[in-house]
Amino acid sequence: MPAISMTVNGEKVCGEVEGRTLLVEFIRNTLGKTGTHVGCDTSQCGACVVHVDGKAVKSCTALAIACDGADVVTIEGIAKDGKLHPMQEAFRENHGLQCGFCTPGMIMSGIDIVKRKGKKLKEETIREELEGNICRCTGYHNIVKAIQAGAAKM
Amino acid sequence: MSETGIGARLVRKEDHRFITGKGRYTDDINLPGQAHAYFVRSPHAHAEIKKVDTAKAAKAPGVLCVLTGDDAAKDGVGGLICGWMIHSKDGSPMKAGPHPVLAQGKVRHVGDQVAVVVARTKAQAKAAAALVNVTYKTLDAVADPAKAQKRGAPKVHDVAANNTVFEWEIGDKAATEAAFAKAAHITSLDLVNNRLAPNAMEPRAAIGSYDAGEDHFTLYTTSQNPHVARLVISAFIGIAPEHKLRVIAPDVGGGFGSKIFIYAEEVVCLWASKRAGGVPVKWVAERSESFLTDAHGRDHVTKAELATDANGKVTGMRVKTIANMGAYLSTFASSVPTYLYATLLSGQYNIPNIYAEVDAVYTNTTPVDAYRGAGRPEATYVVERLMETAARELGEDPAEFRRKNFITEFPHQTPVIMCYDAGDYGASLDKALELIDYKGFDKRKAAAAKKGKLRGIGFSNYIEACGIAPSAAVGSLGAGVGLWESAEVRVNPVGTVEILTGSHSHGQGHETTFAQLVSDRLGIDASQVSIVHGDTDKVQFGMGTYGSRSGAVGMTAISKALDKIEAKAKKVAAHVMEASESDVEFKNGTFSVKGTDKKMAFGEVALAAYVAHKFPTSEVEPGLKEGAFHDPSNFTFPAGCHVCELEVDADTGVVEVVDWVAVDDFGNIINPMIVEGQVHGGIAQGVGQALTEGVVYDDSGQLLTGSYMDYCMPRADNLPTLRLGFTKTECPSNPLGIKGCGEAGAIAAPAALMNALTNALGVKDVPMPATPQTVWKAMAHMREAAE
Numbered sequence: 001m002p003a004i005s006m007t008v009n010g011e012k013v014c015g016e017v018e019g020r021t022l023l024v025e026f027i028r029n030t031l032g033k034t035g036t037h038v039g040c041d042t043s044q045c046g047a048c049v050v051h052v053d054g055k056a057v058k059s060c061t062a063l064a065i066a067c068d069g070a071d072v073v074t075i076e077g078i079a080k081d082g083k084l085h086p087m088q089e090a091f092r093e094n095h096g097l098q099c100g101f102c103t104p105g106m107i108m109s110g111i112d113i114v115k116r117k118g119k120k121l122k123e124e125t126i127r128e129e130l131e132g133n134i135c136r137c138t139g140y141h142n143i144v145k146a147i148q149a150g151a152a153k154m
Numbered sequence: 155m156s157e158t159g160i161g162a163r164l165v166r167k168e169d170h171r172f173i174t175g176k177g178r179y180t181d182d183i184n185l186p187g188q189a190h191a192y193f194v195r196s197p198h199a200h201a202e203i204k205k206v207d208t209a210k211a212a213k214a215p216g217v218l219c220v221l222t223g224d225d226a227a228k229d230g231v232g233g234l235i236c237g238w239m240i241h242s243k244d245g246s247p248m249k250a251g252p253h254p255v256l257a258q259g260k261v262r263h264v265g266d267q268v269a270v271v272v273a274r275t276k277a278q279a280k281a282a283a284a285l286v287n288v289t290y291k292t293l294d295a296v297a298d299p300a301k302a303q304k305r306g307a308p309k310v311h312d313v314a315a316n317n318t319v320f321e322w323e324i325g326d327k328a329a330t331e332a333a334f335a336k337a338a339h340i341t342s343l344d345l346v347n348n349r350l351a352p353n354a355m356e357p358r359a360a361i362g363s364y365d366a367g368e369d370h371f372t373l374y375t376t377s378q379n380p381h382v383a384r385l386v387i388s389a390f391i392g393i394a395p396e397h398k399l400r401v402i403a404p405d406v407g408g409g410f411g412s413k414i415f416i417y418a419e420e421v422v423c424l425w426a427s428k429r430a431g432g433v434p435v436k437w438v439a440e441r442s443e444s445f446l447t448d449a450h451g452r453d454h455v456t457k458a459e460l461a462t463d464a465n466g467k468v469t470g471m472r473v474k475t476i477a478n479m480g481a482y483l484s485t486f487a488s489s490v491p492t493y494l495y496a497t498l499l500s501g502q503y504n505i506p507n508i509y510a511e512v513d514a515v516y517t518n519t520t521p522v523d524a525y526r527g528a529g530r531p532e533a534t535y536v537v538e539r540l541m542e543t544a545a546r547e548l549g550e551d552p553a554e555f556r557r558k559n560f561i562t563e564f565p566h567q568t569p570v571i572m573c574y575d576a577g578d579y580g581a582s583l584d585k586a587l588e589l590i591d592y593k594g595f596d597k598r599k600a601a602a603a604k605k606g607k608l609r610g611i612g613f614s615n616y617i618e619a620c621g622i623a624p625s626a627a628v629g630s631l632g633a634g635v636g637l638w639e640s641a642e643v644r645v646n647p648v649g650t651v652e653i654l655t656g657s658h659s660h661g662q663g664h665e666t667t668f669a670q671l672v673s674d675r676l677g678i679d680a681s682q683v684s685i686v687h688g689d690t691d692k693v694q695f696g697m698g699t700y701g702s703r704s705g706a707v708g709m710t711a712i713s714k715a716l717d718k719i720e721a722k723a724k725k726v727a728a729h730v731m732e733a734s735e736s737d738v739e740f741k742n743g744t745f746s747v748k749g750t751d752k753k754m755a756f757g758e759v760a761l762a763a764y765v766a767h768k769f770p771t772s773e774v775e776p777g778l779k780e781g782a783f784h785d786p787s788n789f790t791f792p793a794g795c796h797v798c799e800l801e802v803d804a805d806t807g808v809v810e811v812v813d814w815v816a817v818d819d820f821g822n823i824i825n826p827m828i829v830e831g832q833v834h835g836g837i838a839q840g841v842g843q844a845l846t847e848g849v850v851y852d853d854s855g856q857l858l859t860g861s862y863m864d865y866c867m868p869r870a871d872n873l874p875t876l877r878l879g880f881t882k883t884e885c886p887s888n889p890l891g892i893k894g895c896g897e898a899g900a901i902a903a904p905a906a907l908m909n910a911l912t913n914a915l916g917v918k919d920v921p922m923p924a925t926p927q928t929v930w931k932a933m934a935h936m937r938e939a940a941e
Binding site: 028033044045047076079097100101104107130135138141143144 | 170176441828836867
């Protein structure tokens with residue numbers, strides 16, 4: 001099996017993968033970082049969103065081998081020195097989560113939206129940009145508020 | 155009262171682990187040496203199984219065992235059960251066909267599990283499953299509930315003639331017929347309540363682990379009620395006696411009813427672990443398996459009629475419903491279209507005569523059971539579509555037509571079992587009318603018309619019965635168990651508190667709200683309280699979370715246990731302060747002796763309970779731990795008024811929900827932030843039912859909506875900002891005066907939206923989901939008129 005290496009949350013990691021191993025499988029099974037979730041088979045739900053070389057990627061759609069040498073950030077890697085990322089804090093403050101399963105993907109997508117669209121986000125923009133993330137609990141109401149608030153503090 | 159007590163908008167205690175990726179869901183747990191299960195499933199909706207050849211698969215790399223229905227039968231693994239007996243009009247019991255954990259002789263829906271392959275890796279199990287050769291003789295199938303009872307329809311179970319599980323009735327038929335005979339006007343609607351897939355974002359998963367040394371099983375599972383799972387798997391399926399079976403439901407990523415039920419896969423994982431020599435066996439559903447095997451919701455075909463007199467007062471309601479049960483009776487399936495549905499047909503209204511008939515039918519589809527609201531959304535859809543339509547036909551304002559038919563005195567006994575204990579329906583209507591600016595609607599409609607948009611407004615004045623379920627009431631109606639709840643309060647020597655509850659939280663925020671109750675009662679900060687749930691080894695017994703019961707039933711059990719804690723702590727305080735127990739008062743977390751300056755903080759009394767000397771043990775024993783069981787005396791009846799405003803693009807049929815007002819009466823509220831979140835989520839699921847979601851089978855029983863490519867989950871841009879308001883009447887049947895809020899949105903929303911849509915289009919009915927194509931078709935009459 002081919003060996004790959006990448007940086008995950010600032011740490012050099014390596015492992016053997018099959019050609020078909022998905023990035024999310026490598027992150028969850030090989031690295032044991034289980035904050036990144038799988039909610040569907042068809043790349044619609046967005047529970048698996050991570051950042052690869054600074055961009056939001058659905059890790060159920062990327063092959064691990066294709067990410068050889070990449071810089072990957074997962075939900076476990078965004079708090080710095082024990083301090084929550086403003087987007088994490090905003091989800092808590094605004095009750096932007098209930099069961100928590102879609103939450104890591106939502107937070108990673110939220111950060112990505114800010115990177116692309118700036119810190120002053122209109123509600124309409126956020127709703128449109130969340131097309132690739134499904135939540136079944138919150139009705140999105142508080143997720144939209146959380147991303148807006150988190151964006152302003154980033 | 156503390157700052158973290160009842161009524162505080164306390165940020166959730168459980169959130170830290172979820173926002174940092176440290177949640178612990180079943181698929182995050184990996185046991186040493188764990189193997190993986192993959193199920194061979196039927197590609198046919200209906201077929202005889204002629205042969206299952208597992209020889210090739212058994213020899214494939216990594217395979218530990220391949221098991222079939224024959225193996226299950228040999229090993230005495232029992233079938234799945236339905237826990238609520240319904241009797242037909244003629245007194246005969248419902249016709250429940252067998253539901254083996256792996257199919258025996260026949261498959262009855264696409265996705266029915268035929269065999270399981272256990273292998274070292276998931277990929278190996280999946281590859282080997284493709285080598286299991288099943289020879290089928292396909293049979294004709296029936297998927298449409300309206301066709302299931304027709305002469306010559308394919309028979310799903312031998313035991314059920316005409317595919318009829320039961321023909322049930324409720325209400326006074328003769329009196330209702332008489333009311334209709336005298337009616338000044340009769341409103342009639344043919345309604346379909348579309349079939350939905352619950353779609354909790356965490357797919358179902360299970361790990362079964364057999365310990366040969368102890369002859370003991372452990373099951374990790376995505377369950378809303380682990381104790382009920384243990385009871386059923388033990389007492390009915392016969393895997394192991396209860397003391398030899400531990401069931402753990404760790405963090406669970408949403409349920410909405412679909413994780414109440416006891417499914418084949420979790421049973422098979424336990425059994426397979428023993429067969430594989432004690433290797434833990436893990437199964438995680440792929441989303442396509444979720445669509446095929448998670449119990450679906452709704453799926454009613456209904457004819458509903460409403461009789462009114464010359465003054466526009468409702469005098470009677472007549473309903474005939476065909477409810478699709480799918481291919482097997484799921485755990486609580488029979489209760490949903492009967493006692494959870496037709497008992498709510500009185501809505502918020504004084505309707506003297508109601509008669510409803512419900513035929514439950516088998517079809518070659520995935521089983522149908524409780525999904526958020528469970529029967530009550532279907533009832534609300536019938537009542538509120540009828541009320542709105544009747545108002546339009548009579549030329550009355552829909553809000554005022556409702557108002558003049560409201561129940562205004564409590565308690566109110568409806569003709570369909572329920573006795574409403576408290577409510578003020580006029581108050582929620584008034585507040586909703588004010589919030590939506592009802593008077594300004596015509597102006598908004600005119601402005602929309604200028605943009606080429608058709609604007610509509612619709613109401614839904616829902617009521618629900620939750621806090622399921624008073625054992626005296628449901629026992630007499632056929633429920634196998636009364637649905638009480640248990641609680642244990644353990645006070646540690648340092649004064650921190652552990653609450654052990656039989657409720658299970660999978661998004662509802664119990665770790666916060668239950669702690670708020672303790673904070674309120676004992677005067678300690680909520681951070682000093684932890685909630686233990688979801689493990690049958692830790693919590694003795696419980697009934698779990700569904701039917702908006704965890705507040706009204708689960709928290710009441712905690713409250714009763716806290717009463718005992720307070721009483722015991724008073725004895726301890728009296729002993730330590732050398733006072734008479736009757737002189738000890740407890741207020742704001744402090745015990746004091748009347749008429750003296752003697753006092754002790756709660757934490758000091760807790761410590762004393764464990765370390766004080768010379769307890770007069772005939773009067774008070776050391777320690778501070780109490781338990782309670784609570785069996786409610788009645789359901790609770792949350793109610794409210796939802797108003798939807800929407801705009802339809804006349805050219806494309808696209809519907810945009812532009813405003814939503816929800817005014818709910820949930821009685822006393824523990825945490826407004828969490829309650830609002832529950833309402834938001836419920837509305838989104840209701841909007842999903844009305845606009846985007848629908849499970850579709852073709853005539854051969856093939857599932858056409860088997861992934862998120864075809865089944866449209868509502869996205870953020872399908873919803874507006876939701877505007878909420880609250881009114882309050884306290885529930886008299888529990889000491890906290892609370893009702894239930896988890897299902898209200900999903901119950902109210904479909905009717906509000908469809909009333910708004912039919913208002914916008916000027917038509918009587920549009921089928922759900924109102925996709926652009928469906929709406930465009932419904933506008934044919936406008937296009938014809940324009941030509």
